[in-house]
Amino acid sequence: MADNARVLVVGTGAIGSFYGAILSRAGARVDVVSRSEHAQMQEHGVRVDSKELGDLSFRPATVYKDVTEVSTPPDFLVLSVKVLDDLDRAALIRPAVGPDTAIVLIENGIEIEPPIVEAFPDNPLVSCLAFVAASRVGPAHTEHKAYGRLVIGSYPSGVNDAARRFSALLEQGGINAPLSENLVTERWRKAVWNAAFNPVSVIAGGASTKDILGSENEERLLVALMQEVCDVAAAAGHPMPEDLPEKSIVNTHKMPAYHNSMALDYIHGRDMEIEAILGNVIREARRLNIPVPHLETVYGTTKMLQRRIAAKNAEATS
Amino acid sequence: MADNARVLVVGTGAIGSFYGAILSRAGARVDVVSRSEHAQMQEHGVRVDSKELGDLSFRPATVYKDVTEVSTPPDFLVLSVKVLDDLDRAALIRPAVGPDTAIVLIENGIEIEPPIVEAFPDNPLVSCLAFVAASRVGPAHTEHKAYGRLVIGSYPSGVNDAARRFSALLEQGGINAPLSENLVTERWRKAVWNAAFNPVSVIAGGASTKDILGSENEERLLVALMQEVCDVAAAAGHPMPEDLPEKSIVNTHKMPAYHNSMALDYIHGRDMEIEAILGNVIREARRLNIPVPHLETVYGTTKMLQRRIAAKNAEATS
Numbered sequence: 001m002a003d004n005a006r007v008l009v010v011g012t013g014a015i016g017s018f019y020g021a022i023l024s025r026a027g028a029r030v031d032v033v034s035r036s037e038h039a040q041m042q043e044h045g046v047r048v049d050s051k052e053l054g055d056l057s058f059r060p061a062t063v064y065k066d067v068t069e070v071s072t073p074p075d076f077l078v079l080s081v082k083v084l085d086d087l088d089r090a091a092l093i094r095p096a097v098g099p100d101t102a103i104v105l106i107e108n109g110i111e112i113e114p115p116i117v118e119a120f121p122d123n124p125l126v127s128c129l130a131f132v133a134a135s136r137v138g139p140a141h142t143e144h145k146a147y148g149r150l151v152i153g154s155y156p157s158g159v160n161d162a163a164r165r166f167s168a169l170l171e172q173g174g175i176n177a178p179l180s181e182n183l184v185t186e187r188w189r190k191a192v193w194n195a196a197f198n199p200v201s202v203i204a205g206g207a208s209t210k211d212i213l214g215s216e217n218e219e220r221l222l223v224a225l226m227q228e229v230c231d232v233a234a235a236a237g238h239p240m241p242e243d244l245p246e247k248s249i250v251n252t253h254k255m256p257a258y259h260n261s262m263a264l265d266y267i268h269g270r271d272m273e274i275e276a277i278l279g280n281v282i283r284e285a286r287r288l289n290i291p292v293p294h295l296e297t298v299y300g301t302t303k304m305l306q307r308r309i310a311a312k313n314a315e316a317t318s
Numbered sequence: 319m320a321d322n323a324r325v326l327v328v329g330t331g332a333i334g335s336f337y338g339a340i341l342s343r344a345g346a347r348v349d350v351v352s353r354s355e356h357a358q359m360q361e362h363g364v365r366v367d368s369k370e371l372g373d374l375s376f377r378p379a380t381v382y383k384d385v386t387e388v389s390t391p392p393d394f395l396v397l398s399v400k401v402l403d404d405l406d407r408a409a410l411i412r413p414a415v416g417p418d419t420a421i422v423l424i425e426n427g428i429e430i431e432p433p434i435v436e437a438f439p440d441n442p443l444v445s446c447l448a449f450v451a452a453s454r455v456g457p458a459h460t461e462h463k464a465y466g467r468l469v470i471g472s473y474p475s476g477v478n479d480a481a482r483r484f485s486a487l488l489e490q491g492g493i494n495a496p497l498s499e500n501l502v503t504e505r506w507r508k509a510v511w512n513a514a515f516n517p518v519s520v521i522a523g524g525a526s527t528k529d530i531l532g533s534e535n536e537e538r539l540l541v542a543l544m545q546e547v548c549d550v551a552a553a554a555g556h557p558m559p560e561d562l563p564e565k566s567i568v569n570t571h572k573m574p575a576y577h578n579s580m581a582l583d584y585i586h587g588r589d590m591e592i593e594a595i596l597g598n599v600i601r602e603a604r605r606l607n608i609p610v611p612h613l614e615t616v617y618g619t620t621k622m623l624q625r626r627i628a629a630k631n632a633e634a635t636s
Contacts, residue, residue, distance in 0.1 A: 203521050204622040211629070212622050221618035224611070293542070297615035300539030304522040304530050311529070 003027060003169050008074035008096055009060075010067060011081035012037065012046065014134040015106055017142040019078065019150065019170070021048040024058035026173035031074065032060040033067050033096075040140040050144035053174060073098025076126075076166060079116075080106045082265075083276035090119030097123060102162035106130055106150070108261060109276025110191050110284065113155040124162035127155045127183050129190055135264060149176040153183030188233035192240060193248050194260070195281045196225035199298040201263035202272065202305065210257035219249055221294065228292040229281055235288040269309070274302055321345060321487050326392035326414055327378075328385060329399035330355065330364065332452040333424055335460040337396065337468065337488070339366040342376035344491035349392065350378040351385055351414075358458040368462035371492060391416025394444075394484060397434075398424040400583075401594035408437030415441060420480035424448055424468070426579060427594025428509050428602065431473040442480035445473045445501045447508055453582060466493040471501030506551035510558060511566050512578070513599045514543035517616040519581035520590065520623065528575035537567055539612065546610040547599055553606040587627070592620055 005028045009020040012034045024030040034041055045059035064070055077093055097103065102124040103116055113127055133145040152167045154160040159179045170177035180186050200222065201207045213219060226245035233240050241247075265272045278299050285292040323346045327338040330352045342348040352359055363377035382388055395411055415421065420442040421434055431445055451463040470485045472478040477497045488495035498504050518540065519525045531537060544563035551558050559565075583590045596617050603610040 200619060200622065203619040205626050207622065207626050211626050215621070215625065218618045218622055221615060224614070293611035294615045296542070297539060297612045298619065300536045301518055301521040301616065301619070303533070304518065304525065304536050307533065308523050308525050308529050 003165065003172065004029060005075045005165070005169060006072070007031065007076045007078060008033065008070060009078045009080065010093055010096070011079060012041070012140070013080065013082075014136050014142045015130055015132070016078065016080035017046050017048055017136075017140075018056070018132060018134045018144050018148070019080065019106055019130070020046060020060070021056035021058050022148075022170055022173035022175055023078075024060075024173075025056065026169045028076075028169060029061045030058065031062040031064065031070070033064045033070075034140075035065050037140045038063055038065045044140065047138075047141040048144060049142075052146070053144065053148075056144065067093060068095045070096040073101045075100070076102050076104050076162070078104045078106060082271065082273050083107050083109050083112050084271050084273065085275055088115075090115055094119070099123075102126055102166070104128060104162075104166055107276070108190075108194065108273055110187055110195075110280040112276050112280070117155060124160050125155050126152060126160070126163045126166050127187075128152050128166075129183065129186050133258065149178070151178055151180050151183065151186050153180040153186070156184050157182050182238075185233075185238040188229070188236070188238040189240060189244075191277070191281055192226050192229045192233070192244055193252075195229045195278045195295060196222050196248075196298075197252070198260050198262035198277050199274070199302040200225070201260055202266045202302055203298065206259070206263045206267035208257040208259050208263070209252050209255060213249070213253060222249060224294045225298065228285070228290075228295045232281055232285045232288065232290050232292065235290050236284055269313070272302075272306060274299070274306060278302070321483065321490065322347060323393045323483070323487060324390070325349065325394045325396060326351065326388060327396045327398065328411055328414070329397060330359070330458070331398065331400075332454050332460045333448055333450070334396065334398035335364050335366050335454075335458075336374070336450060336452045336462050336466070337398065337424055337448070338364060338378070339374035339376050340466075340488055340491035340493055341396075342378075342491075343374065344487045346394075346487055347379045348376065349380040349382065349388070351382045351388075352458075353383050355458045356381055356383045362458065365456075365459040366462060367460070370464070371462065371466075374462065385411060386413045388414040391419045393418070394420050394422050394480070396422045396424060400589065400591050401425050401427050401430050402589050402591065403593055406433075408433055412437070417441075420444055420484070422446060422480075422484055425594070426508075426512065426591055428505055428513075428598040430594055430598075435473060442478050443473050444470060444478070444481045444484050445505075446470050446484075447501065447504050451576065468493065468495045469498050469501065469504050470495055471498040471504070474502050475500050500556075503551075503556040506547070506554070506556040507558060507562070509595070509599055510544045510547045510551070510562055511570075513547045513596045513613060514540050514566075514616075515570070516578050516580035516595050517592070517620040518543070519578055520584045520620055521616065524577070524581050524585035526575040526577050526581070527570050527573060531567070531571060541567060542612045543616065546603070546608075546613050550599055550603045550606065550608050550610065553608050554602055587631070590620075590624060592617070592624060596620070 041063045048056035104126040129151040131149040167177040223245045230240045366374035422444040447469040449467040485495040541563045548558045
């Protein structure tokens with residue numbers, strides 16, 4: 001029994017393409033918005049290769065150049081753009097949001113829901129955390145490397161009907177999509193790893209997990225960073241297991257060498273989600289009066305690096 | 319009344335070349351050791367251009383390829399090599415050190431004297447801090463950009479005869495060379511700036527002072543780093559003025575944009591003096607039980623970056 005849900009994917013990077021493909025496979029009608037790859041997607045569809053799941057390529061029902069072209073509001077608007085300072089995500093999606101549209105966030109970071117909730121207080125919100133290794137390998141071409149699990153919930157807690165229906169769709173599409181009553185807690189759990197490993201990977205020059213592990217002295221730094229995130233999470237009402245930092249080091253050692261999203265953005269000269277992944281943790285720490293000197297240091301230095309890259313790029317294009 | 323002191327310069331980078339030139343100008347006999355630029359220096363001498371002081375180029379009395387070739391021990395052995403983990407500086411100079419040779423360190427960092435004192439307990443030691451902007455612009459070619467002051471003292475404190483004579487020589491050569499009864503305190507004062515600005519400049523991608531200043535939020539990080547160095551210095555018996563961190567930011571704003579030594583080493587793919595400039599501060603902090611989380615963070619991340627560069631270089635040459 002297929003769910004003929006109408007889905008609009010805004011943000012067709014690796015994440016949006018992969019989950020768009022899964023939703024299409026589940027029988028949903030999937031439209032996408034892409035300005036830069038419009039012609040490519042129009043002609044060839046969205047290519048998604050997966051070792052594990054085979055060829056997931058799909059043809060969107062409609063490829064829009066811009067959200068303003070959308071005339072029929074979707075049942076699910078999947079927002080999978082990067083969370084960046086200079087992008088007003090609420091304004092971006094507003095033209096396509098109808099009164100019954102569920103807004104689905106598949107995005108990284110902490111406290112990324114509030115601007116959407118404030119802009120669309122009457123729409124169901126579905127907040128998701130992706131555990132997936134996928135990356136863009138060419139125009140309209142994504143490679144799915146491993147994993148794929150999507151943890152789904154409402155915000156700030158609980159599970160609404162939209163979340164349930166969205167989860168069912170993804171399970172239908174062949175991936176694990178568990179519902180969580182405490183999605184914000186899950187975001188904090190993921191932030192423990194992300195807020196430590198992401199900026200450090202960037203500072204180390206766009207390094208893989210393998211590159212930055214291996215020195216006991218330096219691993220202590222990663223533990224210290226993760227412990228600070230745990231301190232903030234606990235103060236914010238989301239206590240983590242006591243051994244999570246140490247355990248995360250052990251588990252990361254077991255994973256194949258892996259470039260996290262910020263490291264990939266850094267390597268490819270793209271904007272990095274410093275604020276969503278790290279800045280928002282620090283703002284929570286300040287609000288709750290939790291000292292986070294290690295986090296403040298990687299935050300400050302990563303910002304300097306970003307500012308310097310931006311200045312260089314501006315120079316190169318002027 | 320010229321001092322015909324016999325000087326041997328070991329380490330003919332920008333610092334060694336500049337002060338070698340000043341000593342030569344003062345009438346000293348200056349020999350140098352250079353393996354890689356031996357032929358160049360033999361034929362053309364050591365070129366040093368200075369806007370302020372004119373052409374300081376000089377011809378060394380002898381250019382040695384190796385310290386082992388030195389048969390007559392000098393009055394002053396000027397050691398101006400970088401302080402790096404894998405270089406045994408005492409072993410390097412041993413062949414040229416006679417019973418009366420004064421060993422002169424013109425080197426950056428904290429606690430760089432002990433290995434030399436231990437190896438040569440009976441030789442006079444002169445420890446110097448250079449405040450100079452000079453850089454290599456080609457083989458055997460240094461450009462002196464500004465400043466030049468050399469603060470001179472004995473170790474761990476006081477002023478010995480060798481320090482006095484060395485200071486007089488440099489003053490004769492035309493630069494400011496004040497004696498200090500508390501050179502270690504001066505090293506700590508310089509470390510306040512160096513241990514903060516040097517690693518941050520590297521992390522920011524080989525940035526100049528101007529590049530990393532300008533954001534209030536990020537300047538707070540530099541102040542926090544400098545404050546930690548002040549805390550360690552005070553515990554080690556070298557209290558700093560309370561407003562030194564804030565004042566250093568103000569003063570650095572007034573300076574022209576400047577690449578510090580570690581930033582230059584980073585840009586040119588050379589080994590960085592992470593341990594001498596930063597690691598030794600952290601080891602002192604651990605010994606004295608002073609928490610330095612900001613310093614630990616820039617230390618750990620700079621080490622990762624260095625390790626990654628080394629791995630890449632090894633890959634490129636293998």
